[in-house]
Amino acid sequence: MAPLESVRQELSQQFPCRKDQIQVLSTLFEASFPSPPTTVVHGLEATGKSVVVRAVLQALDVPHAIIDSKECITTRQLLEQAVAATRNSVHQALGTGLLHGNQIKCETVNALENHLEKNIKDVPKFVLVFDGVDRQKEAPMTLLPGLARLGTIIPNLSIVFIITVPNPRLLHLPGTPHIQFPTYSKEDMITILSLDPQDIFLERVDEERYDYGEEEASEDKAWLWPRYCAVVWDSIGKGAARDLRTFTLICYNLWRPFVQPIVDGTHGTRDFSKLLVSRRSIFQGDEALTGKIISAKPSAEDQNNRSKPTFLELPYYAKFLLCAGYLASYNPPRQDKIYFMKSTERKRRRRGGNAGGRASKHRKIPRHLLNPSPFSLDRMLAILQSILIHPVAQTGQISAQIATLTSLRLLLRTGAGTADLLDPATRFRVNCSWEYVSSLGRSVGIELRDYLAT
Incomplete structure (x- = not known):
C-alpha cells in the first residue's frame, strides 16, 4: 500500500478543491488507526461527496461496501443489499472471490447486526457506507439511529452516512464526527473545468499549411477555456447554475457557438476581447437553459398553428x-x-327598444x-x-x-x-x-x- 501522504497528494490532484476533506477522510479510515464507529458526510448535491468517499476507501485499500439508497425501494431491500454487498466485499478482500447464492433474508436492523458479525469477523476493519440514506423511501424513524449504533456494537465495523442536510437529532448519538462538503465557488468550478479543456477545432488542422500543430492547439485551448468559463459564470451561471453539474452542461452547450468565428478564420485564438464582443448574443439568451425538446426558433407554420384557436373535434x-x-x-x-x-315567412328582429321609439331606460345585458x-x-x-x-x-x-x-x-x-x-x-x-x-x-x-x- 502506498504511503498516506502520496495517497493524499494523488487524490488531491484527481479531485481539486477537496484537499481538506480528503485529508480528514484518509486520517479517519487509515488501516493502522482505529476508525470512529459512525461518521456523517454531508453537503448539497454535486459537491463530490460520494465520489471522494469511494476514491479514498479504494486508495487506502480498506474493505468496504457502498449501498446506494436510490436503488432500494423499501427498507428490507436496503438491509438485504447491505448484507449481500458486505459478504461479497469481505470474500473479495480475502481472495476467495464473489459468492453467488440465494439472497439472505433480512428485515430488521437486529438481523443485519447478526449477519454483519458473521461476515466481517475475519477482517480487521470494515467500512459500510449508506449513500443518500436520508432520502430512503418508506424508512421508519428508528432506521438511522439503529444503523448508527451498529458501529458501537461491532468493534471492527465503521458506519458512514452520506446525506444532504444534517440534523442534530438525526442519529440520537452524541460525539459523531461530521465532514462537510461545501458548494463550489466560482474559482473552484473554473479550476475543475480547466482540468479538461474542450478542443477549439473538431478536425485536425493542416500543420504544413498553417504552421499550427498539436502543441499550439493544446496551449490555445488551455488559455481560452478558463476565460470562457469565467464569462459564462458571470453572465448565466451565477443566476442559473445551481451546482457544478449544471454549470458544466451550460459551458459545453455554448462552447461550439462561441468558438465558431475562430473555426471560420474570422478571429484568432488569442483575440478573446473581439471574440467576446462578436458573440455576446449567446450569453444574453436562454437557449442553453432550455431543454432539447423545445425548439429555439419555431417555424412559421408552428406560429400560424399556435395563433389559431383549437377546439374539441365532435361528431x-x-x-x-x-x-x-x-x-x-x-x-x-x-x-x-x-x-x-x-x-x-318571418323576420327575426332584435327586441331591444320600446314600441314608441323612445330610448329604453334600462340597458339589457347580452x-x-x-x-x-x-x-x-x-x-x-x-x-x-x-x-x-x-x-x-x-x-x-x-x-x-x-x-x-x-x-x-x-x-x-x-x-x-x-x-x-x-x-x-x-x-x-x-x-x-x-x-x-x-x-x-x-x-x-x-x-x-x-x-x-x-
Whole structure:
C-alpha cells in the first residue's frame, strides 16, 4: 500500500478543491488507526461527496461496501443489499472471490447486526457506507439511529452516512464526527473545468499549411477555456447554475457557438476581447437553459398553428346537438315560436327598444353573458329539428351523441330527475362558452346570432 501522504497528494490532484476533506477522510479510515464507529458526510448535491468517499476507501485499500439508497425501494431491500454487498466485499478482500447464492433474508436492523458479525469477523476493519440514506423511501424513524449504533456494537465495523442536510437529532448519538462538503465557488468550478479543456477545432488542422500543430492547439485551448468559463459564470451561471453539474452542461452547450468565428478564420485564438464582443448574443439568451425538446426558433407554420384557436373535434350531429342545447339554455321558452317556427315567412328582429321609439331606460345585458338556464331534453330535440339543414329521425345515433356530450361534460344534468338519461323530462344545462359554440356552429353552417334572443 502506498504511503498516506502520496495517497493524499494523488487524490488531491484527481479531485481539486477537496484537499481538506480528503485529508480528514484518509486520517479517519487509515488501516493502522482505529476508525470512529459512525461518521456523517454531508453537503448539497454535486459537491463530490460520494465520489471522494469511494476514491479514498479504494486508495487506502480498506474493505468496504457502498449501498446506494436510490436503488432500494423499501427498507428490507436496503438491509438485504447491505448484507449481500458486505459478504461479497469481505470474500473479495480475502481472495476467495464473489459468492453467488440465494439472497439472505433480512428485515430488521437486529438481523443485519447478526449477519454483519458473521461476515466481517475475519477482517480487521470494515467500512459500510449508506449513500443518500436520508432520502430512503418508506424508512421508519428508528432506521438511522439503529444503523448508527451498529458501529458501537461491532468493534471492527465503521458506519458512514452520506446525506444532504444534517440534523442534530438525526442519529440520537452524541460525539459523531461530521465532514462537510461545501458548494463550489466560482474559482473552484473554473479550476475543475480547466482540468479538461474542450478542443477549439473538431478536425485536425493542416500543420504544413498553417504552421499550427498539436502543441499550439493544446496551449490555445488551455488559455481560452478558463476565460470562457469565467464569462459564462458571470453572465448565466451565477443566476442559473445551481451546482457544478449544471454549470458544466451550460459551458459545453455554448462552447461550439462561441468558438465558431475562430473555426471560420474570422478571429484568432488569442483575440478573446473581439471574440467576446462578436458573440455576446449567446450569453444574453436562454437557449442553453432550455431543454432539447423545445425548439429555439419555431417555424412559421408552428406560429400560424399556435395563433389559431383549437377546439374539441365532435361528431357531425353532436355539433348540432350542442348548438341546440346552447340555444335552449340561453333563449326563453316563450320565444321559441319566434325563432324556430318554419311554417311562415318571418323576420327575426332584435327586441331591444320600446314600441314608441323612445330610448329604453334600462340597458339589457347580452344573454350569452348570463348564467345558462336548465332545459328539458324534448325542447332541445325540437330546436335541433329546427336548425338542421335536413330533417333527421330520432334514432340511436342521436341518443348516443347526447350520451357523448354528457360524458364530456359539455351538457350537465341538473336536479334529481330520473335515472334514465334519455327521458324526455330530464333537464340539462350547457357547459361551454359562447366563443366555442359559435365557432362550432360556423363549422356546420349555422350562425347562432340569428337564433339567439336579446
